[in-house]
Amino acid sequence: xxxxxxxxxxxxxxxxxxxxxxxxxxxxxxxxxxxxxxxxxxxxxxxxxxxxxxxxxxxxxxxxxxxxxxxxxxxxxxxxxxxxxxxxxxxxxxxxxxxxxxxxxxxxxxxxxxxxxxxxxxxxxxxxxxxxxxxxxxxxxxxxxxxxxxxxxxxxxxxxxxxxxxxxxxxxxxxxxxxxxxxxxxxxxxxxxxxxxxxxxxxxxxxxxxxxxxxxxxxxxxxxxxxxxxxxxxxxxxxxxxxxxxxxxxxxxxxxxxxxxxxxxxxxxxxxxxxxxxxxxxxxxxxxxxxxxxxxxxxxxxxxxxxxxxxxxxxxxxxxxx
Amino acid sequence: xxxxxxxxxxxxxxxxxxxxxxxxxxxxxxxxxxxxxxxxxxxxxxxxxxxxxxxxxxxxxxxxxxxxxxxxxxxxxxxxxxxxxxxxxxxxxxxxxxxxxxxxxxxxxxxxxxxxxxxxxxxxxxxxxxxxxxxxxxxxxxxxxxxxxxxxxxxxxxxxxxxxxxxxxxxxxxxxxxxxxxxxxxxxxxxxxxxxxxxxxxxxxxxxxxxxxxxxxxxxxxxxxxxxxxxxxxxxxxxxxxxxxxxxxxxxxxxxxxxxxxxxxxxxxxxxxxxxxxxxxxxxxxxxxxxxxxxxxxxxxxxxxxxxxxxxxxxxxxxxxxxxxxxxxxxxxxxxxxxxxxxxxxxxxxxxxxxxxxxxxxxxxxxxxxxxxxxxxxxxxxxxxxxxxxxxxxxxxxxxxxxxxxxxxxxxxxxxxxxxxxxxxxxxxxxxxxxxxxxxxxxxxxxxxxxxxxxxxxxxxxxxxxxxxxxxxxxxxxxxxxxxxxxxxxxxxxxxxxxxxxxxxxxxxxxxxxxxxxxxxxxxx
Numbered sequence: 001x002x003x004x005x006x007x008x009x010x011x012x013x014x015x016x017x018x019x020x021x022x023x024x025x026x027x028x029x030x031x032x033x034x035x036x037x038x039x040x041x042x043x044x045x046x047x048x049x050x051x052x053x054x055x056x057x058x059x060x061x062x063x064x065x066x067x068x069x070x071x072x073x074x075x076x077x078x079x080x081x082x083x084x085x086x087x088x089x090x091x092x093x094x095x096x097x098x099x100x101x102x103x104x105x106x107x108x109x110x111x112x113x114x115x116x117x118x119x120x121x122x123x124x125x126x127x128x129x130x131x132x133x134x135x136x137x138x139x140x141x142x143x144x145x146x147x148x149x150x151x152x153x154x155x156x157x158x159x160x161x162x163x164x165x166x167x168x169x170x171x172x173x174x175x176x177x178x179x180x181x182x183x184x185x186x187x188x189x190x191x192x193x194x195x196x197x198x199x200x201x202x203x204x205x206x207x208x209x210x211x212x213x214x215x216x217x218x219x220x221x222x223x224x225x226x227x228x229x230x231x232x233x234x235x236x237x238x239x240x241x242x243x244x245x246x247x248x249x250x251x252x253x254x255x256x257x258x259x260x261x262x263x264x265x266x267x268x269x270x271x272x273x274x275x276x277x278x279x280x281x282x283x284x285x286x287x288x289x290x291x292x293x294x295x296x297x298x299x300x301x302x303x304x305x306x307x308x309x310x311x312x313x314x315x316x317x318x319x320x321x322x
Numbered sequence: 323x324x325x326x327x328x329x330x331x332x333x334x335x336x337x338x339x340x341x342x343x344x345x346x347x348x349x350x351x352x353x354x355x356x357x358x359x360x361x362x363x364x365x366x367x368x369x370x371x372x373x374x375x376x377x378x379x380x381x382x383x384x385x386x387x388x389x390x391x392x393x394x395x396x397x398x399x400x401x402x403x404x405x406x407x408x409x410x411x412x413x414x415x416x417x418x419x420x421x422x423x424x425x426x427x428x429x430x431x432x433x434x435x436x437x438x439x440x441x442x443x444x445x446x447x448x449x450x451x452x453x454x455x456x457x458x459x460x461x462x463x464x465x466x467x468x469x470x471x472x473x474x475x476x477x478x479x480x481x482x483x484x485x486x487x488x489x490x491x492x493x494x495x496x497x498x499x500x501x502x503x504x505x506x507x508x509x510x511x512x513x514x515x516x517x518x519x520x521x522x523x524x525x526x527x528x529x530x531x532x533x534x535x536x537x538x539x540x541x542x543x544x545x546x547x548x549x550x551x552x553x554x555x556x557x558x559x560x561x562x563x564x565x566x567x568x569x570x571x572x573x574x575x576x577x578x579x580x581x582x583x584x585x586x587x588x589x590x591x592x593x594x595x596x597x598x599x600x601x602x603x604x605x606x607x608x609x610x611x612x613x614x615x616x617x618x619x620x621x622x623x624x625x626x627x628x629x630x631x632x633x634x635x636x637x638x639x640x641x642x643x644x645x646x647x648x649x650x651x652x653x654x655x656x657x658x659x660x661x662x663x664x665x666x667x668x669x670x671x672x673x674x675x676x677x678x679x680x681x682x683x684x685x686x687x688x689x690x691x692x693x694x695x696x697x698x699x700x701x702x703x704x705x706x707x708x709x710x711x712x713x714x715x716x717x718x719x720x721x722x723x724x725x726x727x728x729x730x731x732x733x734x735x736x737x738x739x740x741x742x743x744x745x746x747x748x749x750x751x752x753x754x755x756x757x758x759x760x761x762x763x764x765x766x767x768x769x770x771x772x773x774x775x776x777x778x779x780x781x782x783x784x785x786x787x788x789x790x791x792x793x794x795x796x797x798x799x800x801x802x803x804x805x806x807x808x809x810x811x812x813x814x815x816x817x818x819x820x821x822x823x824x825x826x827x828x829x830x831x832x833x834x835x836x837x838x839x840x841x842x843x844x845x846x847x
Contacts, residue, residue, distance in 0.1 A: 065771055066448055067467035068475055087777055153624035154641065175566075175626030177791035263567055264626040264789045265782050280441060283775050285465055 053298070059291035066285040078292035088293060090266055091274035094181055095297075098270060099249045102185045106245050107238070109189065110196030115230070117197070118204045129201075133194035140191065144258025147187050148174060177267035180260050184268050187259060188252055196245060203237035204230070236315035243308035250301050271297040400430030401699045403706065406446065407461035407691060409513075410437040411650065411724040419718065420709055431702055441465070451477065456694040458703050469689060470760055470767030473503045478692045480506035484704020490711040491729040497842050499760040499767070501689045509689025512710045513719075514726040517749045518682040519571070520578040520646045520671040527664030528556050528643040537676075538669045542611045545672040549620040552643045561620030563642040565633035566788060569781030575646065576784050579611065580604040581682040582673040586836040588683045588756045590780065590806070596829030598810075600780055600803040601796070607674065609787065609795040616788050626789045640664060646671070649745045653723035668745045671752070681836060683756030687728055755839040757831040762845045765822040772813040776805045 021027075028035055060078055064071025082088050113132060117125050135143065149155055151173040158170035173183040211229050220228070253272035256262065262269030262277065269277075275297065279290035409416060421433050438446070440463040447466060450456045462472065472478060485507070487493045492510040496502050501509050522540070529536060532555035534548045549561030565571050577589055585604035586592065592599050599605075615621055622642050625633065630647070631654075637645035638655045640662030645651070655661060673679060691710070693703045709715055716727035720736035726746050727733075733746045760766040778786060783799060786792040814824055833847055834840055 065467065065471075066444075066465075067451075067472055067477070069452060148627060152627070153622065170623055172623040172626060175624055175628075175789065177786070177789050260627065261567060263785070265569075265778065265785045265791050267791065280445065281465065283464075284467070284771055284773070285444075 056291045056294055056298070059288050060295045062288040062291075064286065064288040066279070066287050071288050074288070078289045079296075081289065082292055082296065087266060087269070088274060091262075091269045091271045092296075092300075094268065095250065095270045095272075095300075097181065098185055098188075098252065099246055101182070102188055102249050103242060103245045105185070106189045106192060106196050107242050110193055110241070111200050111234070113193065113197045114200030114204060115226070118201060129194075129197070132197055135191045136194040138191070140252075140254035141258045143187065143191055144255045147259060151183060174260050175264060177264055180264060180268040184252070184256050184259050188249070188255055191255065192245075192248065196241060199237070199241045199244070200234075203234050203241070206237075207233040236318050239311045239315045243304070243311050246304055247301065247308060250297075250304070271300075398430060399428045399702050399705060401702050402432040403434070403459065403699060403702055404457035405433060405435040405459040405706075406443055406457045407435070407437055407459070408440045408443050408463060409461065409690065410439075411653065412719065412722060413437050415718055415722060420715065424706060424709060428702075428705065433706070456697075458694060458697050458699050459691050459706065460694055461691060462689075468760065468767045468770050469501075469508070470499055470503065470764060471771055473508060474767070476695045478508050479695050479697060479700065480508050481693050481700070481704055481707060482507050484693070484700045485510075485707050485711070487711060491713075491716070492711055494842075495687060495728060497686050497758065497761040498845070499762070499764055500686055500758060503764075509692045510707075510711070511687035511728045512690040513687065514728050514730045515684055515687030516730070516753045516755065517648050517684075517725070518578040518581070518671070518753050519574045519648045520582070521649065521651075521745055521749070522669045522672065523637065523645050523647055523651050524667045524669065525637065525640055525643050525662060525664045526667050527662070528552055528559060528640065531556055536667060536669070539676045540669060540672040541676040542614075542672055542674050544676070546614060546618055546620070549615070549644065550618055553620050556643065559640070560622040560642045561618075562615060562644050562646070563622040563628070563633045563636050564615075564625045564646075564788060565628040565630045566626040566785045567629045567632075569779065569785055571630050571781070572784035572788075573779065573781030576605065576608055576612075576780050578682050579671065579673075580608040581680050582671050582678045582752075583607050584679045586680050586683070588685065590803070591829060593683075593757050593829070593831045593834045596826055598803050598806045600806070601800040604680075605780075605799060606796060609784070609799070611672075611674075612784060613787055613795070616790075621788065626785065634658070638662060649726065649742065649749055650724040652739065652742050656723075666741065668741055668748075670748060678752060682753045683836065684753060685758045686755055686761070754836070755841075757834055757840045757845075759828045761842070763824060763828050765817070765824050766828055768817045768820070768822045769813055769824045769828075772817050774809060774813070776802060776809050778802065 022030075059071065061073055061075060062071030063074045063077070116122055117129055117132075122128075150157055152158070153170035153172045153175070157173075158167075161167045162170060171179070173179050207230060211233075212225055215225050215229060251272070252270060253276065256268060256270060257273055257276070260268040262273040271293065275290050275294045278293060279285055279287055416437075417435065421435065425431060425433065443461060444463050444466045447456065447460060447462075456477075462469065466472065467475070469478075480503075487496070487507060487510060492512075495511050496507060498505075501507060501511070522545075524536070526536070529548070529552055532548075532552040534551050537544060537548075540548070553559065553561040564575065573589075577585075581604075583604040584607075585599070585602060586594075587599065590598045590600040590605075622628075622633075622636065624636075628636065633642075633645055634647060634651060634654060635658050636642055637647075638658040638661045652666070655666070670678065691707055693700055693707075697703065713729065713732065716729045716732035717736055719727040720733040720738055723738055723742045730746055730750060733743055736743075760770070778798065779802060780799065783792075783795055783802065786798070787795050792798065811826075814826065817824055831840065831844075833844055
């Protein structure tokens, strides 16, 4: 709040100067060393992000079997085919389902863990934080392979459940069309829980300790502290963390590809795996068709990113006026 | 060296669709032959360092393999060769015997070979082609494209001037449209493609434990019964493992079992009529048999999350009694750490009444190694490829117990175990080379590029049934059959509009005898 108040006169003071700003070329000549330092990033970003992005848009309009040097322009045919491709919509639905289930789980569990690990009374907080964060820094593909073994019908989880007589027959978590996607979501939530927990821990630090102390003096219960102090204080962080996790839920290729490869029978195929399969594993791999799917997927991500930007701006405004 | 991890995977294609692509296309790429195996083999050899390399124990019988003379056998060859392939099942033989021997005979040559998984090879080749960095020698795979399309797109150069195939075993196995284009030879088969994938490989200790009497010609009912008994008497183990992570295995399973139940054709195509017959009685009966296995509860529940190599390891480690697989399992089994010490046996495939009511039909063995387009070192490449036409190399390949060499007679004469020899002999009895449309019509390759996948395909239908996702296989197969015919008709019209001369008749081979190989000469009859 203090920052916001101080910012206003500073901006106001800057306005008259802005009117007299020199031209871009002049500024570049004067501050050439800034642009020099930016150059590697600009070149790298341009080559590895902007160019592929633009190229994929162009490829989406081509009929391009992957063995050919170049494709043939076919207009919107790839998009027309996609609209009528049930496997594309199947993957699209799974991507949305992944977000709808995975994000609330990750955000909610992350908050729960953060609150517990933010309590003074909790022992070994550092150890638990480290343990929960560890999967975040582990490669997704490796985790995928490891979990195929852990969740195997003959794996430790099934053996334990059978030994405890909780189930009579092993459950093929990843090999069942009814459970494969949800199992993937579960592993994803587990892997990334640590980073969401860190977000929440940071958010919790912003709530003044004095509020809790006052509440305790007034005889508030733990639930009342949470309901009337913690939750209101985290409202705007909830928006930001949810949006960050939502965009992250679009990038699950490495984990799901190694866990299930989209199977069995496309039951866990998300858009990214659809794009990969179409581009590299179809009978006749089609770069153009895969690019068209990627473009639609990209637009969807873009829409989420736009919502994220709007949400973050709203949250900032809210924080500033709170 | 037979325990090298690189050998633990079998030479199978990566997906059902690729496989179908191959077979309908006349067996193009299964670079499979060798192809397949996964794992990575990398070797760099040059005259100085490798000339004195001693053969490994695994290659003991390969020590006799020497650099033979082809048209370009001059010892003063000099150059540096890049070589990519998917022949990782033969890494030991190639890297520790063939290449060192070649270098010894040609000290001025350096060879850097990389054996890689098929998807990696395909991606590497696509990138290399666009950047003019293709290796000198390369393998191919179906997902890269059919050979005719690749040759037309300037991927490869002919090898006639560099390799002398006259009088070699492979000279009778060269097909126009697959190995020969416009009268010029571009490649030749090294590995035998004549196999099916439903040989029951049996852990005999588990059967003994169950007191089950082995049978070499199981009926479907008998097969079910022995699986039930074996599983019941081996606590915590399963009767049969069916890997379904990649639908191509399920597709092969259905096709091969249906062939022994009376279907005659390749991948659902009856070559007499050119029609898809996926919904015919042999396929429906086979589906019912597979469903009954599921109902019996004898299938390893982890099967749907396993690829064929995973299932092979599961079987090899004694977790399941039987695995239906190809002849290369013995060679790959040796690379499995913790493999069961139980003896293994092989039977003929299960069939409705214990009599094989037909044969499996596959496309001609594909060309395995190719000289890339515009390569300036054709002479050296030719001399290297020439090694794969000799009886000495075939004899050495036979001892690997992987896929047989193209001259499969070398297996019978080798020191390989009797079980392996027997299975190779059975496979040749039960599997025949079917017709390949592109061997008769060069424009057919354009059609193969145009045809799109139809889903769910038979492999996916099998997977759906065995994972409980659906139960009505009859409707699913009928729907697929209809959709596959419709897609083919659409593709025919599309390529006809572009000037290609293809028609439904390209699928019809009225002179085909299902009991015999369809030979190159028959295409002109």
